[in-house]
Amino acid sequence: PGSQSLQLDSPAQIVKDGDLIELVHGSTQRLLNSHNVAAPVTKTAQEVSGFINNSFPGHQTWQVDILGEDVGTAWRASRHEVKLIHHQTGSVLALSGKRLPSWGYHQMEVIAALKVTITSDAGLVWRASEHQSAVANVTDPNSPRN
Numbered sequence: 001p002g003s004q005s006l007q008l009d010s011p012a013q014i015v016k017d018g019d020l021i022e023l024v025h026g027s028t029q030r031l032l033n034s035h036n037v038a039a040p041v042t043k044t045a046q047e048v049s050g051f052i053n054n055s056f057p058g059h060q061t062w063q064v065d066i067l068g069e070d071v072g073t074a075w076r077a078s079r080h081e082v083k084l085i086h087h088q089t090g091s092v093l094a095l096s097g098k099r100l101p102s103w104g105y106h107q108m109e110v111i112a113a114l115k116v117t118i119t120s121d122a123g124l125v126w127r128a129s130e131h132q133s134a135v136a137n138v139t140d141p142n143s144p145r146n
Contacts, residue, residue: 034112045111
């Protein structure tokens, strides 16, 4: 956090099952966090948001749970599915299956689901990938925007 570049300053570290990590949004540098506040739509779950700074360190730590692997197994993004467990509260990062209102551009609601309310893995399993996009050149006659 704190860097304006998406380039790594040091060699990448291997993340393993059971590790505690922080998730940083690449372009905004906000840290993914949760705390004991109700989610905006699913009131029985905790909200998930992004903080600008590192002012709540306990709220932005997640434990990696690689499905079907032993503790210490290296996370291979191309083949492993994971659950991300909020270290402070024990809740699990999930999609609620509900859409946010207009202020959230009707995107899917991401929540921290309390373990006691989980009845299946639907919406709880994540796969890492890298995604980069570029703005289309609007002066290009072949651009999809023209």
